[in-house]
Amino acid sequence: MSTSLGRYNYDVVVIGAGGAGLRAAVEAREAGLSVAIICKSLFGKAHTVMAEGGVSASMGNVNSDDNWMVHFRDTMRGGKFLNHFRMAELHAKEAPDRVWELETWGALFDRTKDGKISQRNFGGHEYPRLAHVGDRTGLELIRTMQQRIVAMQQKDARDHGDAEKFIRVFAELTITEILKDNEKVSGVYGYWRETGEEVLFTAPAVIVATGGIGKTFKITSNSWEGTGDGHALVLKAGGRLKDMEFIQFHPTGMVWPPSVRGLLVTESVRGDGGVLTNSDGVRFMFNYIPDVFKDKYADNEAEADRWYTDQTNNRRPPELLPRDEVARAINSEVKAGRGTEHGGVFLDVSKRLPADVIKKKLPSMWHQFYELAGVDITKEAMEVGPTCHYVMGGVDVDPDTAAAIGVPGLFAAGEVAAGMHGSNRLGGNSLSDLLVFGRRAGIGAAEYVKSSGKNPVSDASIKRAQEKVAKPFTQAGGENPYTLHHELQELTQSLVGIIRTKVELEEALKKIAELRNRIAKVSVAGGREFNPGFHLSFDLDNMLLVAESTALAGLTREESRGGHTRDDFPTMNPVWRQSNLICTFDGTKVGVEKIPLPVMRKDLFELFDIHELEKYMTPEEIAMGGIN
Amino acid sequence: MGRILNLRIFRGNAADGGLADVAVEAMEGEVILDVIHRVQAEQMNDLAVRWNCKAGKCGSCSMEINGKPRLACMTRVASFEDGETITITPLRAFPVIKDLVTDVSFNYKKAMEVRAYEHPVDLKPGDARMQQIDVERSQEFRKCIECFLCQDTCHVIRDHEENKKSFAGPRFFIRLAELDMHPLDTVRNRKQSAQAEHGLGMCNITKCCTEVCPEHIRITDNAIIPMKERVVDVKYDPLRWLGSVIRKRDGIL
Numbered sequence: 034m035s036t037s038l039g040r041y042n043y044d045v046v047v048i049g050a051g052g053a054g055l056r057a058a059v060e061a062r063e064a065g066l067s068v069a070i071i072c073k074s075l076f077g078k079a080h081t082v083m084a085e086g087g088v089s090a091s092m093g094n095v096n097s098d099d100n101w102m103v104h105f106r107d108t109m110r111g112g113k114f115l116n117h118f119r120m121a122e123l124h125a126k127e128a129p130d131r132v133w134e135l136e137t138w139g140a141l142f143d144r145t146k147d148g149k150i151s152q153r154n155f156g157g158h159e160y161p162r163l164a165h166v167g168d169r170t171g172l173e174l175i176r177t178m179q180q181r182i183v184a185m186q187q188k189d190a191r192d193h194g195d196a197e198k199f200i201r202v203f204a205e206l207t208i209t210e211i212l213k214d215n216e217k218v219s220g221v222y223g224y225w226r227e228t229g230e231e232v233l234f235t236a237p238a239v240i241v242a243t244g245g246i247g248k249t250f251k252i253t254s255n256s257w258e259g260t261g262d263g264h265a266l267v268l269k270a271g272g273r274l275k276d277m278e279f280i281q282f283h284p285t286g287m288v289w290p291p292s293v294r295g296l297l298v299t300e301s302v303r304g305d306g307g308v309l310t311n312s313d314g315v316r317f318m319f320n321y322i323p324d325v326f327k328d329k330y331a332d333n334e335a336e337a338d339r340w341y342t343d344q345t346n347n348r349r350p351p352e353l354l355p356r357d358e359v360a361r362a363i364n365s366e367v368k369a370g371r372g373t374e375h376g377g378v379f380l381d382v383s384k385r386l387p388a389d390v391i392k393k394k395l396p397s398m399w400h401q402f403y404e405l406a407g408v409d410i411t412k413e414a415m416e417v418g419p420t421c422h423y424v425m426g427g428v429d430v431d432p433d434t435a436a437a438i439g440v441p442g443l444f445a446a447g448e449v450a451a452g453m454h455g456s457n458r459l460g461g462n463s464l465s466d467l468l469v470f471g472r473r474a475g476i477g478a479a480e481y482v483k484s485s486g487k488n489p490v491s492d493a494s495i496k497r498a499q500e501k502v503a504k505p506f507t508q509a510g511g512e513n514p515y516t517l518h519h520e521l522q523e524l525t526q527s528l529v530g531i532i533r534t535k536v537e538l539e540e541a542l543k544k545i546a547e548l549r550n551r552i553a554k555v556s557v558a559g560g561r562e563f564n565p566g567f568h569l570s571f572d573l574d575n576m577l578l579v580a581e582s583t584a585l586a587g588l589t590r591e592e593s594r595g596g597h598t599r600d601d602f603p604t605m606n607p608v609w610r611q612s613n614l615i616c617t618f619d620g621t622k623v624g625v626e627k628i629p630l631p632v633m634r635k636d637l638f639e640l641f642d643i644h645e646l647e648k649y650m651t652p653e654e655i656a657m658g659g660i661n
Numbered sequence: 662m663g664r665i666l667n668l669r670i671f672r673g674n675a676a677d678g679g680l681a682d683v684a685v686e687a688m689e690g691e692v693i694l695d696v697i698h699r700v701q702a703e704q705m706n707d708l709a710v711r712w713n714c715k716a717g718k719c720g721s722c723s724m725e726i727n728g729k730p731r732l733a734c735m736t737r738v739a740s741f742e743d744g745e746t747i748t749i750t751p752l753r754a755f756p757v758i759k760d761l762v763t764d765v766s767f768n769y770k771k772a773m774e775v776r777a778y779e780h781p782v783d784l785k786p787g788d789a790r791m792q793q794i795d796v797e798r799s800q801e802f803r804k805c806i807e808c809f810l811c812q813d814t815c816h817v818i819r820d821h822e823e824n825k826k827s828f829a830g831p832r833f834f835i836r837l838a839e840l841d842m843h844p845l846d847t848v849r850n851r852k853q854s855a856q857a858e859h860g861l862g863m864c865n866i867t868k869c870c871t872e873v874c875p876e877h878i879r880i881t882d883n884a885i886i887p888m889k890e891r892v893v894d895v896k897y898d899p900l901r902w903l904g905s906v907i908r909k910r911d912g913i914l
Contacts, residue, residue, distance in 0.1 A: 075711070076769065077807055078719045092787075133786035139778030139843065141796045141803060148790030166800065172718065176803060184777030196773060227758055256713040290690020296716050401716060404735055405692070515702035559707025562674070563759040566706040 038495075039225075039232040043069040045478045046221050046236040048208050048263060051079035052171070053447025053467035053474070054242035055178035056131075060475025061240075062185055062200045066482060069234055070182070070202045073226070073258050077179045080244050080256050081467070084171025085299035085397060086155055087163030088468070089461030090128035094149040095161040096344070101125040102640050103159055108462060109641075111157040111355045112425070112455020113595045114610055114649045115276070118633040119432040120453040124462070124469050131468035132164050138184070140177040142166055154304040157355040157459040159329075160344075168299050168397045174464055206232065208262070209502055209571055211239055211270040211443065212494045218270075218442030219490045222498035226568060229561020231502055233495060237488045238478040241267055241428060241437070241445040242471065246280075249576045249583075250421035251526040254286055254297040263449040264582070265575035267428045268618040272437045275451040275613050276426035277579070278586035279596035281458055282531045284359035286420025288377035293405050295420040298380065298398060300460045302415075303352040305394050306341055307382035309363070310414070311371035317378075318351035321362035325648045330354060357457045357595050360419040364531055367418065377418035383411055419531055423458055424579075425596055426586070427451040429615060434477030435470055442481060442488070446474035456595025505570040511556035514569040521548060521576055529584050534600045538588040545581045546622075552577055581623045582616040589614055589625050607651045635659035663688050666696055666738065670708070671750045674759045680748065681705075687738045693749070694722050694733035697761075709760040717875055720808030724761050725750045730810040730873045752813040753820075768809050771829045774859070775836050779847045795844045802839035802884060804876045805832060811870035811880060817863050828860035831870035831880045837861075838884035856892045861885070 045061045047054045050072035061068045072079065091104040104125035109116055132150065136142065142164050143151040152161040166173040182200060190196040208223040220235040243263030247255025264274055285298040303309075311317050319337075322330045330351045331337040337350035352359070363378050372378060382391055388411035392399050395410070402408040402415060428445035429438045430452065437443040447467040454462060528541035552574060557567045592606035593599050612627045638646070638659030647655055666687045669680040683704060687696050694712055701708045712722040715734045722733040727748050741747055755763035811831035818824050829837075834855060841851035855861040866889075868881045878884075 074713055074719075074721065075765065078713045078721050080714070082719050082806070083714050083716065130786065136789050137780040137784075137786050139780070139840075139846070141791075141800050141843070144791055144793040144796060148792055151793075166803070169718070169804065172806065173803060176805075180777060183773055186773065187777055227762075256715065256719065258713060291688060292691040292695045293716070397718070404717070405737070406690070513702075513706060515706065519702075557706070563709035563762050564707040565701060565709060 037230070039230065041069060041232070041234050043067045043234060043236045044482045045069070045238045045240060046071060046234045047240045047242060048221065048266070049079070049242035049244060049447070049449075050076060050202065051081040051242060051244050051447060051467065052174050052178065052464060053471035054079075054240070055175070055182065056468050056471030057240045057242060057444075057446055057475040057478070058200065059178060059181055059185070060472045061479050064476065064479035066199075066479050068200045069236070070200070071206050071208060071221075071223070072202065072204050073207055073262075074205065076202045076204045077175055079175060080258055081175050081464070082172045083254070083256065083297065084174070084464050085168040085297065086301045086304070087153055087165035087170045087461050088128070088132055088174065088464035089155070089158060089162045089459070090132045090164060090465055091125065091160075091162060092129045092132065092150060092152065092164070093160075094145055095152040099160040099162060104128070104162065105637070106640060107158050108459060109455070111459040111462070112457055113605065114455065115594060115613070115630065116455030117432055117452035117631060118637055119631070120470070122637060123432060123473070124453055124466060127469045128465040131465065131472065135174065135177050135468075138177050138181045140173055142173070153301060154353065155460045156300055156303065156353045156359070158461065163461040165301075168301055168395050171464060174468075207568060207571060208266065210498045211266050212490050212498065213270060213440070214488055214491045214494055216441070217485070217488055218440065219488045219494065222495070224502055227563050229564065229567065231499065233490065235490050237485055238442050238444065238482045240435075240474045240478050241443065241449055242447045242467075242474070243449050245448045246424045246576070246579045247421050248572070249521065249525050249580050250530070251522040252286065252295040253421040254283055254295055255421070260572035261575045261579035262572070263445065264427060265578040267437060267440070267443065267445065268578055268582070268616070268623070270440055270443065272440045272443060273429040274426060274582050274616040275429040276456070276586070277424070277582040277616055278590050278614060279425035279456045280421060280583065281356055281423040281425060281596045282360045282419040283422035284356055284363050284419055285380055285417040286422075287406065288373070288416045288418040289375040290406055296401070296405075297420065297422065298415060298417050299395070300356070302380060302382050302395060302398060305382065306385040307352070307380050308350070308385065309352055309359075310379045310381065311366045312373055313371055315371075317366055317371070318354070318359070318362060321358060321365070322351050322354065323358060325645075326354060326358070355457055355459060360531060361598060363417070363419055373416045375416050377416040379414040380417045381414035383413060388412075423448060423463065425451065425454045425456060425458055426583075433473065434480070435474035436477050436481070442485065444474045444478050446470040456597060505555055505557040505567060506561075508554055508556050511554035512551055514555050514557065514566055514573055517548065517552055517555060518569060518573055518576070521573070521580060524548070525580050525583075529580065529587060532598050532600050533587050535588065538584050541584040542581065542588065545577065545584060549577060578618065578623065585623055585625045586614040586616060589627070605649070607649060607654075610649060611651070611654070632657075633659045635661050664743065666741070667744075667746045668696065668700065669746055669748045670697075670700070670760070671757075672705070672708070672760055673757070675757050678757070680750075691738045692734055693726060693736040693738065693747070696738065697733060697749070709758070709762045711762055718806060720806035720875075723752055723808045723810050723813065725752060725813075730813045732808060732810070732875050735875055752809070754813040754815070754818055765809055767825060768807070768812060768830075768832065771833050772836070774829065775833055775840075776848055776854070778840060778843065781845060781847050784845070789845060791844045798842040798883075799839040801878055802835040804878055805835060806876060807832065808875060810873040810875065814869045814873045816867065816869065817860075824860075824863065828863050831864075831885070833859060834861060834864070834888065835878060835880055835884040838888055841888065852888045852892050855888050861888060861892070864889075
């Protein structure tokens with residue numbers, strides 16, 4: 034057991050230093066609170082840097098017809114109307130302010146001819162809406178907020194003589210537990226990755242901003258950090274996870290070479306003119322336009338191609354359908370034997386744009402294919418296929434304050450939170466989500482702290498947390514964490530993947546239960562000092578809880594919608610749309626229950642064409658027409 | 662099909678350590694980070710290595726491969742000869758923590774010393790108008806993924822611990838250049854501060870930093886040299902010197 038427990042006191046602890054965490058930290062500090070930012074990696078390496086396409090905000094810089102109502106409609110449509118309407122509303126209304134605010138902190142977005150922030154087309158967005166910096170928009174967001182935090186620290190140094198007096202970044206630190214005393218949050222417990230020494234943070238409010246769960250799957254675009262830590266921490270702290278069956282498989286991940294399988298190929302390739310073809314050379318997406326989208330997407334090549342230059346008089350190319358549709362289409366083509374040599378389809382931009390334009394608009398993509406696959410995308414087609422990219426499900430939160438339902442003092446924002454994207458997220462809505470709700474979580478936590486006051490951590494809570502950290506070293510003869518991780522990934526990939534069935538999901542749950550027993554006995558070689566095997570032993574437990582939640586919710590939801598496709602229930606069911614699934618954890622296994630989806634407000638209901646809503650809702654809901 | 666690679670990997674910490682020989686299978690299309698992970702999973706469970714995105718976008722897996730500062734995720738196994746022994750060591754300019762992981766806190770301290778961007782007080786959010794050509798100059802430097810390979814290779818600090826105090830290094834020269842060329846930043850004298858406070862004068866433009874930059878940022882040509890030239894301009898041109906003193910601001914815009 035650690036002899037010298039590091040102890041820190043803060044008003045707010047933010048777990049995660051990606052876009053949502055940093056935005057929350059900035060807001061909480063501006064509200065006058067002291068803030069600790071905790072990241073598993075070095076500062077500035079968060080998965081947000083991988084976001085390529087852009088940040089969606091209806092600024093209307095490229096097409097002045099755009100506004101928050103159009104953005105709201107697109108978001109609800111993309112999520113198949115399972116979104117929490119209030120989150121989609123707040124997001125659409127506040128996104129432009131959040132983007133402009135970044136500019137006041139030094140961000141440099143690409144420009145339109147008249148000097149405004151440029152906006153690009155993306156799947157599911159009616160107008161050009163994504164503010165961008167080439168194809169490295171996420172990096173720009175992270176750097177801007179990282180530098181904003183440095184600016185705040187410089188100010189604290191000038192005003193108070195200590196740069197880290199009110200806001201400090203704790204890099205390479207893993208949180209193992211959210212502590213509760215008196216039925217509310219009292220702090221967090223963890224260890225420094227560098228030394229293995231343990232750390233206690235006392236804080237009445239904790240903001241979880243830990244991102245995604247991709248590493249639960251074998252083929253993923255996520256970095257090693259996407260191990261569902263926040264999802265699991267919240268479950269264990271008595272919080273609820275919502276919509277965990279909805280996982281987005283991005284349609285275009287690299288499929289070759291094997292070492293980069295899953296690595297993302299940005300949607301901008303399609304937004305800028307790239308087309309998908311199968312091994313017969315057929316542009317197959319025209320065969321996969323669902324009825325609900327028939328009036329918005331072109332059913333012939335001529336019209337689709339005209340759209341790039343005239344968006345008013347033509348329907349969009351079907352390559353720009355929401356991600357779930359494109360991923361399923363690619364999956365079907367490959368299964369039907371029309372895939373490429375390495376099990377993908379072709380994505381070609383080389384015949385559509387001049388080489389210099391490709392290099393200018395898609396510099397990282399050119400670089401990525403040239404250096405990692407030996408493919409020059411200005412001359413050849415890319416091979417692409419679906420990759421686990423994003424989890425729509427997560428912590429069940431209050432839309433306005435980002436407070437986690439059921440755990441006073443706990444907040445969540447960004448990918449780890451649920452509700453905003455419904456059953457499927459639109460590209461570009463992630464970066465705007467983390468800005469809008471990161472800020473709201475910061476405000477929510479600040480208001481909570483001001484009214485609740487301190488909540489000291491009890492010795493009993495500390496003792497429990499300490500025993501857990503010591504455990505992997507005290508049990509000899511258990512299995513190697515790398516092997517167990519590999520098995521978990523194989524299991525989820527084959528049984529809880531892009532197409533699911535009852536039989537497979539039941540088998541998955543049985544295997545997960547077996548894995549739980551083995552993971553409980555995992556043993557770790559070596560010491561505590563920067564030991565990746567030790568680190569993975571904690572991540573494993575988190576990924577297991579995520580996999581169990583996804584399998585259980587997936588088994589329960591007997592329909593196909595967005596990021597959840599059941600081979601045995603292949604269509605959307607309007608009755609199922611009226612429910613969310615909630616997962617909780619009793620300490621030994623995950624449970625699931627159905628709760629009603631909040632009914633949309635009348636004024637928002639009326640933003641839609643009634644005939645569109647009829648495709649998603651029951652006649653009773655249509656007759657009711659929303660509530661006041 | 663796989664081939665067997667012979668690696669020599671540094672194992673140890675600041676107090677003690679040495680190169681360990683290990684043979685590992687490498688598959689078609691793999692990069693050095695893949696084989697390090699295979700070694701970790703199968704032979705050395707506690708081998709310490711930093712990595713995140715495995716796509717050359719986060720700058721975490723910086724190390725020295727056959728003595729050259731590289732990102733392990735962007736170094737293809739196919740670029741080495743059959744039978745060649747590949748030596749993998751931590752960044753030399755920074756203290757070792759364990760195995761391939763070094764203490765890079767020097768860079769975060771230097772980041773704190775660069776005065777932050779300041780937005781014009783009267784320019785409201787959404788009102789900024791800038792031309793693409795004007796933002797591109799700074800955008801080149803904002804591509805930086807903070808892998809710190811340029812810092813590692815820079816001979817001013819690589820073997821000269823004593824210079825670290827007064828030298829910010831190439832990563833922060835491009836940060837200063839970025840702010841200097843930023844169309845909206847209101848802080849004046851960025852160049853002079855680069856010279857007076859961040860050690861720009863110690864750089865003798867050998868371009869080592871540019872050569873190792875995985876983002877291909879032209880650190881020397883586009884950031885360091887232009888700043889040096891203009892610092893010299895102001896310092897030695899009597900009229901400009903006088904002008905800068907009278908107006909208390911940068912001589913050149």
